[in-house]
Amino acid sequence: xxxxxxxxxxxxxxxxxxxxxxxxxxxxxxxxxxxxxxxxxxxxxxxxxxxxxxxxxxxxxxxxxxxxxxxxxxxxxxxxxxxxxxxxxxxxxxxxxxxxxxxxxxxxxxxxxxxxxxxxxxxxxxxxxxxxxxxxxxxxxxxxxxxxxxxxxxxxxx
Numbered sequence: 001x002x003x004x005x006x007x008x009x010x011x012x013x014x015x016x017x018x019x020x021x022x023x024x025x026x027x028x029x030x031x032x033x034x035x036x037x038x039x040x041x042x043x044x045x046x047x048x049x050x051x052x053x054x055x056x057x058x059x060x061x062x063x064x065x066x067x068x069x070x071x072x073x074x075x076x077x078x079x080x081x082x083x084x085x086x087x088x089x090x091x092x093x094x095x096x097x098x099x100x101x102x103x104x105x106x107x108x109x110x111x112x113x114x115x116x117x118x119x120x121x122x123x124x125x126x127x128x129x130x131x132x133x134x135x136x137x138x139x140x141x142x143x144x145x146x147x148x149x150x151x152x153x154x155x156x157x158x
Contacts, residue, residue, distance in 0.1 A: 025041065054068040054083070090103055104136025105135060114153045120134065129144060
């Protein structure tokens with residue numbers, strides 16, 4: 001329908017002409033809980049220390065909402081609507097409306113949710129892959145596979 005067609009700023013890492021806006025946009029993701037909403041990261045260009053922001057865009061109204069400031073690159077959303085993101089040294093989950101912010105027990109890079117929403121897979125410090133429960137408790141470690149960065153569950157949970 002017509003509310004789903006809106007112009008969206010260029011995404012990087014590509015060359016951006018100098019007359020473009022001061023922000024770069026990354027990882028647009030249609031919300032699992034409302035298909036008229038898009039989650040995405042925004043990064044201010046030309047700053048000494050990059051700091052991403054997590055935003056939500058309501059496609060029909062065009063309304064934009066800052067969900068989280070000063071995050072590290074990368075986020076993931078579960079089918080139930082939990083958003084997982086990290087800061088420099090902490091891993092958090094929250095609902096897509098910003099409620100229920102919870103710091104998880106362990107830290108992961110390059111993470112994704114199990115289709116059931118009750119497990120998370122990702123890379124720990126030291127490059128070991130791990131499976132955590134939805135509170136961040138370590139369930140299992142997996143052998144490291146060289147040159148593979150992002151582990152993901154398949155749609156059937158494997």
